[in-house]
Amino acid sequence: MKFTIRALALALAATLGLMNSARADILFSEDFESVTLEPAVNEAIPATTLGWTDTPPVGWTVDDSGVPGVLSGDDARDGRSEWAGWSFASKTFWTTADTQQRETFALGEGVVAIADPDEWDDQAHDAGLFNAFMTSPTFSIANTAAGTLNLSFASSWRDECCDDGDGSNNQTALIYASYDGGADVEVLHWSSDAADGALFHNDNPNEAVSLALNPPAGTQSMSLKFGLTEAANDWWWAVDNVKVEGRVVPEPSTFVLGGVALIGLFGIARRRRA
Ligand SMILES: [Ca+2]
Ligand SMILES: [Ca+2]
Ligand SMILES: [Ca+2]
Numbered sequence: 001m002k003f004t005i006r007a008l009a010l011a012l013a014a015t016l017g018l019m020n021s022a023r024a025d026i027l028f029s030e031d032f033e034s035v036t037l038e039p040a041v042n043e044a045i046p047a048t049t050l051g052w053t054d055t056p057p058v059g060w061t062v063d064d065s066g067v068p069g070v071l072s073g074d075d076a077r078d079g080r081s082e083w084a085g086w087s088f089a090s091k092t093f094w095t096t097a098d099t100q101q102r103e104t105f106a107l108g109e110g111v112v113a114i115a116d117p118d119e120w121d122d123q124a125h126d127a128g129l130f131n132a133f134m135t136s137p138t139f140s141i142a143n144t145a146a147g148t149l150n151l152s153f154a155s156s157w158r159d160e161c162c163d164d165g166d167g168s169n170n171q172t173a174l175i176y177a178s179y180d181g182g183a184d185v186e187v188l189h190w191s192s193d194a195a196d197g198a199l200f201h202n203d204n205p206n207e208a209v210s211l212a213l214n215p216p217a218g219t220q221s222m223s224l225k226f227g228l229t230e231a232a233n234d235w236w237w238a239v240d241n242v243k244v245e246g247r248v249v250p251e252p253s254t255f256v257l258g259g260v261a262l263i264g265l266f267g268i269a270r271r272r273r274a
Helices: 005-022 091-097 194-199 252-273
Strands: 025-030 061-066 087-090 111-115 130-135 150-158 172-179 185-190 204-212 221-231 236-246
Touching: 087 091, 091 111, 111 130, 111 221, 185 204, 221 236
Parallel strands: none
Antiparallel strands: 025 236, 061 130, 087 111, 111 236, 130 221, 150 204, 150 236, 172 185, 172 221
């Protein structure tokens, strides 16, 4: 059988192309295990059961300023303090606080991120609705092939709408992406109001969520913001194992150099056989 350099190069290029198209690179992941857990403050949970914190993993920020009473710094005005905004808690601590299907979040492991206005509302707080956000670090998505960027995470969601105060509240889950530091782009919107059609997301306390992200061509970096808004004495949203994947295309110069090197090697091999 006679091989030419050209045939070998074409076969190699096809093989590399197939491998490349099947590969997904992990561009960002978060399991929330790096936080330092503390004992209960308002929950009747023994200090030996750790625990919770409102300090996120390094690089993340939380904005709980939209949770009534939090800015007062007064324990008597912020509801059950462990849940006054986004918290990071062991599943053991969370399900000791209460069950009501929280215990079914099997996809969440160890420490999970939790916005739980139901448990928050079990103690006195200033009037108003619960609006809480957390934002990821900025991470690179440079040279990601178009159409390959994907966000996945484990989710525990129970919805409740329109039964508190004047009836205007609608517990809502939101995820925004910010590309290259730009304005928030909504990538997920779950309403608790069945009248909202496609935006309505019914109870699913143990769900694997996967959704495509479509940044503008040439985007170098991004961050993600998770929001639980317009909530009162409703239910919760918890997330874990946040992951962004995409296929990173090698720089053209890398391909060219690799190709030149391979052709050179085949040339040497052919001359030795000859
Ligand atoms: Ca975890
Ligand atoms: Ca409190
Ligand atoms: Ca309610």
